[in-house]
Amino acid sequence: MGAIYFYYPMSGQSVDVFNCLFTGNDAVTGYGGAIMFNKVSPNVTNCTFAGNDASTGGGIYIYTDEVPVLTNCILWGNTTTSGSAQIHEAGSGVPVIQNCCIDQAEYEGIGNSIRLDPLWTAGPLGDCYLSHVGSGQLVTSPCVDTGADQASLFYLDLLTTRTDNVTDSGIVDMGFHHPVTD
Numbered sequence: 001m002g003a004i005y006f007y008y009p010m011s012g013q014s015v016d017v018f019n020c021l022f023t024g025n026d027a028v029t030g031y032g033g034a035i036m037f038n039k040v041s042p043n044v045t046n047c048t049f050a051g052n053d054a055s056t057g058g059g060i061y062i063y064t065d066e067v068p069v070l071t072n073c074i075l076w077g078n079t080t081t082s083g084s085a086q087i088h089e090a091g092s093g094v095p096v097i098q099n100c101c102i103d104q105a106e107y108e109g110i111g112n113s114i115r116l117d118p119l120w121t122a123g124p125l126g127d128c129y130l131s132h133v134g135s136g137q138l139v140t141s142p143c144v145d146t147g148a149d150q151a152s153l154f155y156l157d158l159l160t161t162r163t164d165n166v167t168d169s170g171i172v173d174m175g176f177h178h179p180v181t182d
Helices: none
Strands: 004-007 016-018 021-023 026-031 037-038 042-045 048-050 051-054 060-062 070-071 074-076 079-082 086-091 096-098 120-123 126-130
Touching: 021 126, 026 037, 048 126
Parallel strands: 004 037, 016 042, 021 048, 026 051, 037 060, 042 070, 048 074, 051 079, 060 086, 070 096
Antiparallel strands: 120 126
C-alpha cells in the first residue's frame, strides 16, 4: 500500500479527502501508490495524484465494490507495472467522476472530465502548480476554471494554483490548491 489505505469506516461515518497533494508515494509490492479503497466509498475533491507508483493502481486502487466520488481531481503521471496507472478497479466498483483530468482513456468525457496534460509548472512550494498566462507562463493549463462549481463554495478562493499567488476565483480550478506564500 502507498500513502493511505481506507478500510471499513465506522458505522454511519463518511470519509472525505479534500485538497490533498499525493506525489512520490510508492507501493511497489502492493496496490494503490497514493490511495487504496477497501469497503469505503469516499468523496475525493480537489486532489492531485502525480508521480505515484504501485504494482497495480499507481494513483488509486479500488478493491471491491466501492464507489468513490472524484470531483475536480487531477490524476496524471502515475505509474504501475500492471493494470491501470491512474485508477485501477479490481472488482465491480466504478468511481463517479466529475470534472476531473485523468490520463486514462475510459474516463475521458465522463462527467465533464478531460484527458489533457495539466501543464504543471514549479512554484514557490514545489511542483504541481498549474501553468497560467497571467502568472507569466506561455499557456494556461486546461485544468484552470474547469472544476464543478465556484471556488468560493469550497473555500479554495483563499488558496492558489498559480505561481504568482493570485487566489482562485470564479469557477474552481481542478486539483490541489497551494497556500499563498509571502
